Amino acid sequence: MFLGLDLGTSGLKALLIDADQKTCAEASAPLTVSRPHPNWSEQDPADWIAAARSAIGRIAAHTDLSQLVGIGLSGHMHGATLLGANDEVLRPCILWNDTRAHAQAARLDADPAFREITGNIVFPGFTAPKLAWVAENEPEIFARISRVLLPKDYLRLWLTGEHVTDMSDAAGTSWLDTRERDWSGDLLEATGLSRAQMPALVEGSAPAGRLRVSAAEACGLPAGIIVAGGGSDNAASGVGAGTVADGSAFLSLGTSGVLFAANDGYRPDPQTAIHTFCHALPGRWHQMGVILAATDALEWLARFTASSAHELTAALGPLQAPGSALFLPYLGGERTPHNDAAIRGAFLGLEHATDRAAGTRALLEGVAFAFRDCRDALAETETRIERVIALGGGSRSDYWLAAIATALDLPVDVPASGDHGAALGAARLAMMAAAGAGPEICTAPPIARTVKPETALRQAFDDAHTRYAQAYAILKET
Structure with missing residues (x-):
């Protein structure tokens, strides 16, 4: 069996499928967004873990998960999850629909290297301008940043202890060389960061860690399960819909x-x-x-x-x-x-x-x-x-x-x-990473x-x- 976890803005969904891609069980847990100021949109990463434990726990209460062999992750893009030296969360995650960094985005976008390397405008909701905003407005937090993770990858950290992201999610940061599928040192340097502060990169269908004992015990799952690279919510939806x-x-x-x-x-x-x-x-x-x-x-x-x-x-x-x-x-x-x-x-x-x-x-x-x-x-x-x-x-x-x-x-x-959305796409990516399935499983519904x-x-x-x-x-x- 394969489990897909889709971290959405308003809730987390867990979908369990078998080797024939038939749905065995599903569950969800709600999430809320904090808007403390105009243009701000934030979430506490601890709530994501609580939602994952709740959704997985509901499935585990009624389904034998001893045959689970792979977990795939999907999540909303662009979120700035800032971690300190011991992986402690330094501030609430700044979400994709937060536009406080519009001035910083315009400044970065004025540098032609960003569009040339990433293939995209630097939008206010992307991750890089949010880090520029933190550097200017919360310098004491910026100075303590050891790692920058995207939302779903904070879930991965809890599940596996690994700092990893996939190419599709990384592409929404304004730091990825989208053609070469690698971090751009020049773009990171332009926002005062380095490769050492970025997660490792894998393809969404590749293994990206194994379920560690602490998370396995918290969720009632067998330890050692492969966790796939996964994908951004939209890319995972493409996999789920056969797009x-x-x-x-x-x-x-x-x-x-x-x-x-x-x-x-x-x-x-x-x-x-x-x-x-x-x-x-x-x-x-x-x-x-x-x-x-x-x-x-x-x-x-x-x-x-x-x-x-x-x-x-x-x-x-x-x-x-x-x-x-x-x-x-x-x-x-x-x-x-x-x-x-x-x-x-x-x-x-x-x-x-x-x-x-x-x-x-x-x-x-x-x-x-x-x-x-x-x-x-x-x-x-x-x-x-x-x-x-x-x-x-x-x-x-x-x-x-x-x-x-x-x-x-x-x-x-x-x-x-x-x-047929992101949760199924995440489960399909788990099938590829853990069971060696190929892209032919990504059929249209x-x-x-x-x-x-x-x-x-x-x-x-x-x-x-x-x-x-x-x-x-x-x-x-x-």
Whole structure:
């Protein structure tokens, strides 16, 4: 059996599969985000360990894990987990959606070496500018840093005692030579760090340590189990969804939104604000358009209206033409294509007839238009997408999928029931590392149905997207 652990922003998921990739058990544990100041987003790494122990413990309580031979890890990217000389946590982890380091990011991005070596813009949410912020604002902590880890790799440290990361997660730090798949000494030096403070690098499908006795006893697992390199949440989702061949793609409607395309070569184009990262499998890369608020925006509206996300979307009925109301989902800035940490969301075009349903439709459409901007940015890199697989909690909304299919003018494939995301990808990477399986196990899921664009509404969505783009330009000026 193989266990995949996916460390998400709002919770940790554990998925157990057998050698035939059938789900044997799954469990989850919630996590919360602290926002002590505007633009800040943090978590206590101790909570990740508690969540892992809870989720694994729930599985162990009902399943014989004596045949477990491999563990794979996945997690949210870019987080700055800072450790001292004895691996003590020096401060809360600064998360991917924290934008306090926007000035430091702009300064690093002005150095052409960063885009040239990493293949990416230095976004405020990436790890390097966060370390530059710590150096300037918390120098006493910066001086004590012995190691910088990404979130999932802090879990690995607890499990194995090893300081290791994989290529896909490392690519989101702004320190990796993404073509050569190695740390760049020059970029590390530019932020006052050295290779000695970085974790060792492995491919996601390679062994990266063994389960040590202390963690095994805490979780009720046999010691010595191989722990795979694993992958970033998006790369692991690509492995789970079978999005590993050139041109295959998925769309993730999670807390953030991702339009992900696998590549068999390295094709960076930083000016588009598309992310070009290593995949979790050797010799492969991927590109992503990333929006910072997808289901996060819907949850915001649910809190704002004292409703639940399900209540907001359940009664919307069939897809309608966009109305006068527009929603720009930039609640915490935006990445693709704007690279704008300061922009904020807005409802526009409100009128007397705008009720809760109309506001919900406008929000779902606004996120769909943000995905369309990502599609257009990917097209500038000559990456063409013919269809996408829908992943994430937001994909349970038929209305949202129909709006996205129509806005993108692409068919959206909906997988059959089951987990096809990062937790499965992590478990598959464990199969490769511990049992010698090859990339052929990364098959696409069975498709239950396909949501096709509503051709009769295509022009209406095109026109609404034009108004959406104009609204961004106006909002940007203010």
